[in-house]
Amino acid sequence: MSLVKFTGTDNLRVRLVLSVLSGKPVRIDGIRSEDKDPGLRDYEVSMLRFLEKITNGTVIEISLTGTSVLLKPGIISGGSPMEVTLRGITSDDHDLSVDLIRTVSLPHLQLIGMSEGLEIPSFGGGEVEFLCPIIKQAKTLNFVAPGKIKRIRGISHAVRVSPQFSHRMIEASRSLLNRFIPDIYLYADVYKGEESGKSPGYALSLLAESTTSAIHCSEAISRPGVTPEEVALEATKALLTEIRRGGCIDRKHQGMVLILMLLGSEDVGRCRMGSSAHGRPIQVLRDIRDVFGTSFKIAPADAESKEVLLSCYGTGYVNSNRPVA
Numbered sequence: 001m002s003l004v005k006f007t008g009t010d011n012l013r014v015r016l017v018l019s020v021l022s023g024k025p026v027r028i029d030g031i032r033s034e035d036k037d038p039g040l041r042d043y044e045v046s047m048l049r050f051l052e053k054i055t056n057g058t059v060i061e062i063s064l065t066g067t068s069v070l071l072k073p074g075i076i077s078g079g080s081p082m083e084v085t086l087r088g089i090t091s092d093d094h095d096l097s098v099d100l101i102r103t104v105s106l107p108h109l110q111l112i113g114m115s116e117g118l119e120i121p122s123f124g125g126g127e128v129e130f131l132c133p134i135i136k137q138a139k140t141l142n143f144v145a146p147g148k149i150k151r152i153r154g155i156s157h158a159v160r161v162s163p164q165f166s167h168r169m170i171e172a173s174r175s176l177l178n179r180f181i182p183d184i185y186l187y188a189d190v191y192k193g194e195e196s197g198k199s200p201g202y203a204l205s206l207l208a209e210s211t212t213s214a215i216h217c218s219e220a221i222s223r224p225g226v227t228p229e230e231v232a233l234e235a236t237k238a239l240l241t242e243i244r245r246g247g248c249i250d251r252k253h254q255g256m257v258l259i260l261m262l263l264g265s266e267d268v269g270r271c272r273m274g275s276s277a278h279g280r281p282i283q284v285l286r287d288i289r290d291v292f293g294t295s296f297k298i299a300p301a302d303a304e305s306k307e308v309l310l311s312c313y314g315t316g317y318v319n320s321n322r323p324v325a
Helices: 012-022 042-053 098-112 164-177 228-245 251-263 280-292
Strands: 004-007 026-029 059-062 069-072 082-087 122-124 127-132 149-159 184-191 201-210 215-221 268-273 297-300 308-313
Touching (some): 012 026, 012 042, 012 280, 042 059, 042 069, 098 215, 098 251, 149 164, 149 228, 164 184, 164 201, 164 228, 201 228, 215 228, 251 268, 251 280, 251 308
Parallel strands (some): 004 026, 149 184
Antiparallel strands (some): 026 069, 082 127, 149 201, 201 215, 268 308
């Protein structure tokens, strides 16, 4: 099977996942080769170890400097639900927090028929458990009606700081959101003691759900010199911006949904995305083309908006390790 080559750390995790799903070996060079601290980071090595654990026969080769990695994927282990315990930080300013993964990312997986048994309980102290059921095949995604926003939910959490910080963020966020919709519920989540971990801070995660179950989300976390009110307004304005961009999928989940469309049954899947469907989603489309050889059609959703309609023919993906009747 031909080797697929990439350069740099952009979309590193997506490329590794696509390699495992397709069974094609991937070589990634130039990993922070110009940095003072070149090579893979610890969390990226953990990702490689995780992929090795959930597959049989995977071979991973990392150069001495860590600036090059070769992944020869094996077969994904199937047959039973997956239970994974993850430890570390649960929120930062680079990736989705565990709150958004639980309230937004998991509902997106339900679009392809994965529902019962899918959960991610948090035990505090930087430890979460991911429970994932098995399904025969991913359903074809056909999500083209964004609907109208019907409710807004949020989690304001404070860890090893005054509980008042959480309430201050809620009040500041409501000062903006109350102008648009009455169905708003923001939950104050304050951790104390051992379950609070070792990192003090506070953050606000918001999501808006539409009448067609489209979800838009945003979040903001504390930084030195930034007040709880400023964090809340940052998250709230980001949510309103996401809603204004439109579409059925928010920017943070467009890449994931594109991969779900790729894995769907052998039929045409369609999804309407907002005017922000550029940058990282486009890079995901290029990586899918390079690894799977599948191209997406991108067309204007309608003449009155900047939203786009993406469609592709699903690969009918099934685990090759699953016995065929």
